[in-house]
Amino acid sequence: MRAGRLKDALEQVQLSVMFSPLQDTHPYLNSQIAKYLSEPERKAIQEGYREAIDRGYATADSLGGFYEITGHYSDEARFYAEAADGQQNDEDRARFLIAAGEAYAKAGKLQEAEQAFQSVIALTPEDERPYGDLLAQVYGPEKNMKGAQTAIDTGLRKRWLMPCSSIVRWRVRRANPVIVRWRKRRCATSRKMSRLSRT
Numbered sequence: 001m002r003a004g005r006l007k008d009a010l011e012q013v014q015l016s017v018m019f020s021p022l023q024d025t026h027p028y029l030n031s032q033i034a035k036y037l038s039e040p041e042r043k044a045i046q047e048g049y050r051e052a053i054d055r056g057y058a059t060a061d062s063l064g065g066f067y068e069i070t071g072h073y074s075d076e077a078r079f080y081a082e083a084a085d086g087q088q089n090d091e092d093r094a095r096f097l098i099a100a101g102e103a104y105a106k107a108g109k110l111q112e113a114e115q116a117f118q119s120v121i122a123l124t125p126e127d128e129r130p131y132g133d134l135l136a137q138v139y140g141p142e143k144n145m146k147g148a149q150t151a152i153d154t155g156l157r158k159r160w161l162m163p164c165s166s167i168v169r170w171r172v173r174r175a176n177p178v179i180v181r182w183r184k185r186r187c188a189t190s191r192k193m194s195r196l197s198r199t
Helices: 002-019 039-055 060-069 073-085 090-106 110-123 129-142 145-157 166-172 177-198
Strands: none
Touching: 002 039, 039 060, 060 073, 060 090, 073 090, 073 110, 090 110, 090 129, 110 129, 129 145
């Protein structure tokens, strides 16, 4: 009897999330409460979000955000990577790949994070975000000076000056201090060379 009631309750949770996937409409989706959900409750909510996405009631970010607040970063990363594969245009694909890379980094899967950010650079080389994320979330924690130098030099060599932008500078502030200083020197040199080439 008890098992039947639990099953009914979980089905109600799933339907409730499906028909109203907004976080504010469910107290159990509050970030302070969601981390204490049981595994069956979490799965019911995930299924509700998946159905809402399939029906067009919610965006992929709804389920991604749920994985985020419950601390299931590997699930979040895989979900965003799958969402990226289903996108038709490069900008949407890049957005989901960045979200996947950031979630992989939080999960401690730095190799997968690096692959995701490198994929974004290949897709949309003018995008500043993956440079900053590579430096701050992958190469900084790994103390990988060679990887950081390669990322910066690649951007500069191809005349995408993204590694020197203010957005990248802001994102890199948490990286290894040696990488931060090297990037600053490299960008200063690049700006001087650019000015000289115009005179």
